[in-house]
Amino acid sequence: MIVNGQEQTVAAGMMLLDYLKQAGYNPERIAVEKNGSIVPKNDYDKTVLQQEDTLEVVQFVGGG
Amino acid sequence: MLPTKEAMKESWNGRFPVALYEKLQSSEVAIAGLGGLGSHIAVMLARSSIGKLHLVDFDKVDISNLNRQEYDIRHLGKLKTEALAERLLEINPYLTLCVDTVRVTPENVSSLFARQRIVCEAFDAAEQKAMLINTLLEQCPGTVVVSGNGMAGFGDANAIQTRKAGSRLYLCGDGRTDVQDGTGLMAARVGICAGHQANQVIRLIVQAD
Numbered sequence: 001m002i003v004n005g006q007e008q009t010v011a012a013g014m015m016l017l018d019y020l021k022q023a024g025y026n027p028e029r030i031a032v033e034k035n036g037s038i039v040p041k042n043d044y045d046k047t048v049l050q051q052e053d054t055l056e057v058v059q060f061v062g063g064g
Numbered sequence: 065m066l067p068t069k070e071a072m073k074e075s076w077n078g079r080f081p082v083a084l085y086e087k088l089q090s091s092e093v094a095i096a097g098l099g100g101l102g103s104h105i106a107v108m109l110a111r112s113s114i115g116k117l118h119l120v121d122f123d124k125v126d127i128s129n130l131n132r133q134e135y136d137i138r139h140l141g142k143l144k145t146e147a148l149a150e151r152l153l154e155i156n157p158y159l160t161l162c163v164d165t166v167r168v169t170p171e172n173v174s175s176l177f178a179r180q181r182i183v184c185e186a187f188d189a190a191e192q193k194a195m196l197i198n199t200l201l202e203q204c205p206g207t208v209v210v211s212g213n214g215m216a217g218f219g220d221a222n223a224i225q226t227r228k229a230g231s232r233l234y235l236c237g238d239g240r241t242d243v244q245d246g247t248g249l250m251a252a253r254v255g256i257c258a259g260h261q262a263n264q265v266i267r268l269i270v271q272a273d
Contacts, residue, residue: 028191028194029190029191029193029194030194031194031197031198031201031233033229033230036230036231038198038201038202038230040198040202041198056229056230058197058213058229058230058233058235059239060190060191060193060194060197060211060213061190061213061214061216061237061239061240061241061242061243061244062188062189062190062216062242062243062244063100063188063212063214063215063216063241063242063243063247063249063254064097064099064100064101064102064186064187064188064193064212064215064249064254
């Protein structure tokens with residue numbers, strides 16, 4: 001799997017939400033695109049990751 | 065004396081093609097959040113002869129805003145939407161404004177922004193930024209979002225960049241410095257990030273068919 005341009009290995013059948021938590025992301029401060037499409041927040045715990053997926057995880061920080 | 069619209073258009077002539085002026089004149093841009101980012105984006109776009117701005121914020125001008133936002137002491141206590149509208153019309157009296165004094169929530173994102181092509185995300189809190197961008201990308205397929213993400217403190221100005229993240233999202237900022245880590249915001253670096261966002265908006269308008 002490619003995450004933010006870097007090659008990563010995921011366990012077969014891993015859920016997106018579990019991957020995000022394991023990688024240390026706060027689900028309330030991110031946006032996730034999988035294979036070019038936004039993943040709705042309510043689908044994080046229903047989305048199964050595949051080795052051939054490309055993920056873009058945008059992490060937001062405060063200030064404006 | 066108020067300059068005529070023709071005089072303002074003529075002042076553009078010779079610096080850029082009139083066709084570009086007309087493209088900007090016929091464009092509308094929404095700005096969500098009128099703080100350090102949003103107030104400066106609005107001013108830059110008003111100076112750039114954008115035809116219509118849609119300004120959205122629920123808040124009032126506070127003394128703590130004066131260190132980086134486009135307001136002055138006459139605006140203290142006023143709604144940001146009204147204070148900024150006043151300021152923008154002093155710069156460009158022919159600008160068309162649409163103003164919504166409301167807190168943006170997942171429930172009203174679509175009614176506020178679905179008809180817009182370009183939305184600037186200019187909120188302060190990371191959770192609000194994520195909420196707006198997720199909701200726009202999910203529910204408003206006609207929008208392109210230009211977000212400000214990471215501009216606290218007074219670190220390297222060149223760390224602030226514009227990058228495309230996905231088909232409908234542009235991120236401006238260093239992606240890293242966070243006010244929640246105890247770093248404050250200052251006019252210069254916030255202004256740089258706002259400049260990135262305003263420039264990306266202009267690029268999107270110019271490149272549009």
